[in-house]
Amino acid sequence: MRYPDTHKAETRERIIGMAATSFREKGNFGQGIAGLMSNLGLTIGGFYKHFSSKDELYVEALTRGFEETARQAAAVAASAPDGLKLQAIIKWYLSSGHLNDTGNGCVLAALGPEIGRLQPELQGKINRSMQRYVDSLLPLMPGNSPDEQRMNFFILIPGMAGALMTARAIAAPRMRSKILRAAREFYLHAFAGKTAR
């Protein structure tokens, strides 16, 4: 064979990785396959050796996006001292770094409404990825039981995603960071005790 045995799998991974970023940055309809492939130094024809359709890649890419963000969150928590882990996560999620790096940030904040519009089959697959996202972040959530932690996840993460998405919708830099700061203080106060930032 022309390429090592692992080559095809590696190319597939590269496509998914690039798509995970590009779709979050530009949306499903904003990023075409030809452009995606050429950003990897490949041509469009090869795409269908890896995926049966753009939809299939879209699902894979969003799954990857959720996984990456979960990994980032875990790393943030790991490098924070006990008792300050949740605070660290809130500060990271509502940081200007996250605000300005849509392509590597939370999928919910980047593509939330788009997911709700997908045909049921695709939505179902993405829902399963979201489920794994929830599960992997659960240990980092406040609460005295998995149920309580799950509820807190679904209050905290969507709330912060909404703040991020709204800040991104606003062009004026001042206003952007004002919104982010307000949300940060609010969620820190509400979830991580009265500890001032």
Place this chain on the structure above:
Amino acid sequence: MRYPDTHKAETRERIIGMAATSFREKGNFGQGIAGLMSNLGLTIGGFYKHFSSKDELYVEALTRGFEETARQAAAVAASAPDGLKLQAIIKWYLSSGHLNDTGNGCVLAALGPEIGRLQPELQGKINRSMQRYVDSLLPLMPGNSPDEQRMNFFILIPGMAGALMTARAIAAPRMRSKILRAAREFYLHAFAGKTAR
């Protein structure tokens, strides 16, 4: 003239009204002009007698969407007794009615990320509409000064928008309403005192 003097303006209004709903339901790229016009019993050719481009309509439609939602919120507040107005607004925003009527609901929850991806000029115009949305809801927000009310707007509304958007991204009806209920209780508690729902 073939039509009464007001006819053209009325048609324009009808197009904007339909677009305000359709864009929120399907997104900018999900709703084409030909389909929009035919939903109004019109044909595509006439569109450019009213708007110079789809982008122009998109801006008008989102502006209309913000106005409609602001009007709904004002009506909800008006029909609630003093002291329970904010609670009424939170319950209305996080109701299953709002959840299931994306086309007539908050623009932020329906199109937030899309707005952030627009070219600066369009984004600027929509930001001005958002500004009027904020201003008109300001009197309904908690706080002891306009500044405080503004900050509370930017915590409460994006937070609820994120909850709505996340619930809509999830297909399972049980899970959807669970998320909505959790958010409702949280924001009621955080913003409208400890009054149980």
Place this chain on the structure above:
DNA sequence: TGTACATCAGTGAACGCGCGTTCACTGATGTAC
């Protein structure tokens, strides 16, 4: 060892399709004289 063939990731032109936009036209009514 040498030769013919099989494999297969990647190529790039071509396809059909739907989109936003343009444009010559329609036809009902108002206006000029």
Place this chain on the structure above:
DNA sequence: TGTACATCAGTGAACGCGCGTTCACTGATGTAC
């Protein structure tokens, strides 16, 4: 009053373009004998 012309909201075919998808091909390497 009657006739010729102007107006203009709306029509629908046509345009160019970019997209997702298909397909015959390439060429480096592995395999059979």
